[in-house]
Amino acid sequence: MQPDLQQKQQQQGIDVAVLVSIGRHPTTGRARRAEQDARGLELALAIEAELPGTRISMLHAGSQDDSSEAALRGYLGMATGVGMGLESMTLLEQPEGSDAIPALAKHLAATSPQLVITGARAERGEGSGLLPYALAEHLGWPLVNSLASVEKVENGVVTLLQALPRGQRRRLKVRLPAIISVDEAAPAARQSAFGPARRATFAITPTTPEADSELAQWHLAPARKRPKRLKIVKAASxxxxxxxxxxxxxxxxxxxxxxxxxxxxxxxxxxxxxxxxxxx
Amino acid sequence: MLETLLPILIFTALALAVIGALRRIRLWRQGRPSRVNLFKGLVALPRRYLVDLHHVVGRDKMISNTHVATAGGFVAAAVLMILVHGLGIANPLLGGLLLLASASMFVGSLFVARRRLNPPARLSKGPWMRLPKSLMAFSISVFLITLPTVGLLPEGLLEGSSSWLLALVLAGVVAWGLGEMFFGMTWGGPMKHAFAGALHLAFHRRAERFSTKKGGGRSTGLKALNLEDEATPLGVEKPADFTWNQLLGFDACVQCGRCEAVCPAFAAGQPLNPKKLIQDMVVGMAGGSDAAYAGSPHPSQGLGGKPVGEHAGSPHGPIVALQGKALVDADTLWSCTTCRACVEECPMMIEHVDAIVDMRRHLTLERGKTPNKGAEVLDNLIATDNPGGFDPGSRLNWAADLNLPLMADLKQVDVLLWLGDGAFDMRNQRTLRALVKVLRAAEVDFAVLGTEERDSGDVARRLGDEATFQSLAKRNIATLAQYRFLQIVTCDPHSFHVLGNEYGELGGIYDVRHHSTFIAELFDAGRLTFAPWKGGSVTYHDPCYLGRYNGEYEAPRNVLKALGIEVKEMERSGFRSRCCGGGGGAPITDIPGERRIPDMRMNDVKESGAELVAVGCPQCTAMLEGVVDASAEVRDIAELVADALVERSADDVSGASRQTTASTAAEEVIL
Incomplete structure (x- = not known):
């Protein structure tokens, strides 16, 4: 009886929300799926493969136009194969320059997923990398950054492998709900396919936009290339x-x-x- | 007794053949629609058979003559047999003709039998081994039963009670022959090739590839996917996603294995055998497993071959399984270099490359499963318009000191020089600099698009990413539409093919020339003067996309001749040239094999004894130069020409055409 119940619980899976943003190609500046967010979705798909019945929902807060839509469809194209629940993405519509955090926090509080996955840092906008922390603060959930993989989900506790510098890994057990952020340590995102990306739809949810008052005070300028300090190596061999x-x-x-x-x-x-x- | 038995046998066989034909047609009609003019196709059939098909079959005189005797004899014998023995028109003239036809068929079948005595590995065995016997059974029995009709045998011989047995045996042999030739033709025996092959010729998906009275036809560009209509499947997932005439084409295969013999991937031990692939499609169309296949299997690394009988499929089941095995493994599809050697050799005019790219489209566009570096290359093409992910603004960096004229400044020139993605490759930059030097020496009015140029979309398309191809193509066409030029010249045969043969369907129609063609024209017009060749022996490697795709075999050889070089041809050159391994995204998908294709090609060069191999394609240059311990140097034709350039004297500048004195070019220069 007991193992049966456990299996049932395992098969139930969890609700995973993946926060995705619009990326920016480093060379050409074209809109694309953001590298880290795509890795986040890859992580979610890996959980889904391990834990059948896991439901993945994708969430983006921002405006909707042609170039951003093409970039967002880049994520939707990763959902090849039917029945992953990724045929649609929730789009919290708000004008450019609005603060994404209140809208996301409100939506996440309302839908209450067990696990929220996000990239560590956006490729455009402020790119301060503060969003995961701000969300965790808003929601009062634990946050684990720089995730390498999700090992297992059992009885509301998730076992995570966190990446540390120089290839070190740390195993953590975190009670759900939780937020995890991924960077380059997570497995690379799979190829995005044109067909599923084209068929996917957007569930547009209007929000009450809050202007990012702090951003408005900032002065933005193109980044300058900084000189690199050369390492002087005295080596014999x-x-x-x-x-x-x-x-x-x-x-x-x-x-x-x-x-x-x-x-x-x-x-x-x-x-x-x-x-x-x-x-x- | 035979008189009563024969019509029964003949008409039963015919009726069964008709039923089989209807069943077969139903199998083909599972495919998607394809617009073909049925009537025109049937009218064109005799010419397509006698000219185009015979042109391919005639490369092997022995088989060609055998087939003329056997097939010609059979067709005549079958018609006459229905008249004489079926309808009982015992006319001695018809009888005589029937004797002649069956005798011819018998002689042919002797040669078929001889080839089957010790068949080469490329031929399928199995039911094909019994075919010569069946041919003999048919021809001998028809000959014997016809003898009485012309009075060469006493009528009574088969009448008497003692010859009952003889008549029965004869009827039995007739039944065997009819079974193979009539019944087997439409029920899937070896003779199926005649029925499906004839219809395939008539209803071919590329009617343009056949010659007309005006001249030879050619149709090598891939067909565009309709991306506007969301109901159109993105590529081929299951056999029924092919068009009906593609399915018909697969069914026409005679399993002669000529494709297998020329396939570079097969020779390299990569898991592709074009013949097996086509048979897999036939298996899928009819449903079942490949256990009955009796030819060489798909090779696999180190093991000789993938076992036959483990793969199975159905018309509405997937060709490539998401997990496990279905009809074909994905590696098989990604091994192809799209060199078209198989299509060129196929006597049944089957379009292997179309089918492979159709299936790749599904894998890339629907499943996102382009192997190895494929996904990265496609992402680069989307984000940076070149496969290497380089900054598009640096496309002209190699020519910083050349002060190249830009289309954006000039708006109108004679020649638009298309650089191709070789502009980012240091090796190809040498070729491009040489080509610019040649164009300047000939005082050609040319310009480049510079940073406005994008990848032509060749790699994206061959990797199955039709969406990225069309996006690149449409933007390139829009850019080109802003300017006026007479022709496009490029040193990249892949760009040449795509711009010339594949942009047309999307609205971009251009006069495109390969640099070798253009240099040959400049030389003929007397605008270039060369110093005599002092180097060693030279051979020429035909790029697939220049030769087989565009039929340009002469111009590069003419340029080499003009340079004073006598080309030492390799055994496989011209339309039989062996691929360098660089086409179709094969270096990107990089399916492992037992050997490398470029190694085999450089071995061909070595066997020719040449010290230098002239090439005309950046891919070929890269692949052949990548061969370790090569015996020959690799130079592009443009480089050889640039090295041999001589400042023209005042007399030469007058512009006298050299058309007539081309052969004496070398002497002229010495003066």
């Missing part, structure tokens, strides 16, 4: 030169805190921020 080229420099100073209470951790962070003059 080819092996040393290769090692120097391949390895990232180890961080100096700092301390690793393990087995500390949240208060101690917070105190340490507070001290560091004061030392670095971030807080005064």
């Amino acid at each position: 080819a092996r040393d030169r290769f090692k120097a080229a391949a390895s990232k420099s180890e961080g100096k100073g700092g301390q690793v805190l393990t087995d500390v209470t949240p208060e101690q951790g917070a105190e340490a962070i507070y001290q560091l921020l004061k030392e670095e003059d971030v807080l005064r």
Whole structure:
């Protein structure tokens, strides 16, 4: 009886919401599916393959026009094969320059998916990478960044593999609902196919747009190319030169805190921020 | 007794043949509609058979003569037999003709039998091995039963009670012959090729490929998908998604294996055998497994062949399975280099490349399953208009010092120089610089599109991404529409083919020339002067997209001749040229095999003894130069011409045509 029930629960799957944005090709600046968001959808599709019955919904907040539609259809084209529930994307319609966070937070609170997947940083707009954090704050859900893979979902707890620098991985167990953000550590997105992309539809949901008041005060200018600091390598052998080229420099100073209470951790962070003059 | 038995046998066989024909036609009609003028096709049938088909079959004189004797004898014998023995018109003249026809068929069948004694690997065995015996049974029995009609045998011989047995045996042999020749023709025996083949010739999807009285026909451009109509399937998922005349074409296959013998992917041990692929389509159309296939299988890496009998399909089932096995594995479709060698050799005029690209379209457009680097290349084409993902603004960087005239400035020129994506490739940039030097030496009024140029869409289309192809093509056509030029010249045969043969369907009609053709014209017009050739022996590699796709075999050879080079031909050259392995996106999908196609081609070059191989295609250059430890140098024709250029003297500038003195060019230069 017990395993039967467990299996049933497993087969039920979970509700996954993938937040997608309109990307920008680094060379030509053309609108496209954003690299990280597409990886997020790939992650969702991997969950669906592991856990049949998982429902994926795609969510985009922004305006609708021809070029953005073509870019968004790039995500829809990843849903090849019938019955993935990806024949449609929810579009929270709001004019350019509106703040996406309130609209997304409101929609997510209303639909209450168990897992929200988003790219770490947008390719256009501010690209501050703050959206996942702001959403987590709004919704009061835990956030895990830089995800490498979702290992399993069981009884409302998801086991995640988080990517750390230099190929390290950390296994985490997080209670649902949760937000996870993906960057280049997640598996690459599959090819987008023209047929499913063309057939897919948009479910347009009007929102009460809130103008991004902070963005309005910002001064935007094209990025300048910054000079790169050259590493001076004194190496005797080819092996040393290769090692120097391949390895990232180890961080100096700092301390690793393990087995500390949240208060101690917070105190340490507070001290560091004061030392670095971030807080005064 | 035979008099009563024969009409029964003949008309039973005919009736069964008609029923079989109707069943077969129903199988073909599962396909999608295709607009063909049925009447015109039937009228054109004799010419298509006697001229176009015979042109292909005639490359092997022995088989050609065998077929004339056997098939000609059979057709005549069948008609006369119905008249003489079926309807009982015992006219000695008709009888005599029937004897002659069956004798001719018998002689032919002896040669068929001889070929089957020790058949080459490319021929299918199985039911095909019994065909010569059936042919003999038919011809001998018809000959014998006709002897009495002309009085060469006493009428009574078969009448007497003692010859009952003889008559029965004879009737039995007649039945065997009729069974194979009439019944088997429409019920799927080896003779099916005659019935389906004749109709395929008449209702061919590319009526333009056949010659007319005015001259030879050619039709090599892929057919466009209708992307406007969402009901049109994007490519071929299941056998029934082919058009009905494509299905008919598959059914016409005689399994002679000429395609297999010339296929570069098959030779390289990649999992493609064009003959098997066509038979797989026939299996799919009728439903069932490929267990009955009796030819060489699809090769597979290191194992010799993929076992036959594991794949199965149905008219409305998928050709390539989402998981596991269906009719064909995806690797088979992606192994093709679209070199058209199979189509060129096929005596039944089957269009293998069309079918393969149709199926690739489904895999790419519906399933998003372009293998290996395919997806990346297509994404690059969408985002940057070139397959390498380079900044489109850097398309002209290689010519920073050449001060190339731009179409945007001039608006109107004689020649538009189409650069192609080789503009981003350092090796091809050398060719392009050489070509510019040649054009300047001949004082050609030319300009380039520069950064306005995009990829022609060749790779996207061959990888099955018709949407990206049409997007690129439409934007290129819009760009070209802004300017006025007499012709487009390019050093890339792929661009040449796409611009010249495939843009027409989308509204872009241009006079396109390959640079070798254009240089040959310039030379003939006396606008170029060459120093005599001092290098070693040279061979020429025909690019598929220049030769087989566009029929240009002469111009490059004429240019080499004008340079004073005597071409040492490779065994496989001209229309039988072996592909370099670079076409159809094959280097991108990169299906593993036992050998590499360019290695085999460079081996051909080595066997010719040449120290240098002249090429006329950036893909061929890249593929052939990538061969390790090659025995020959690879140079583009443009480079050879640029190196041999000589400043023209004042007399030459007068513009005298060299048409008549072309052969003495070398002496002239020395003066």
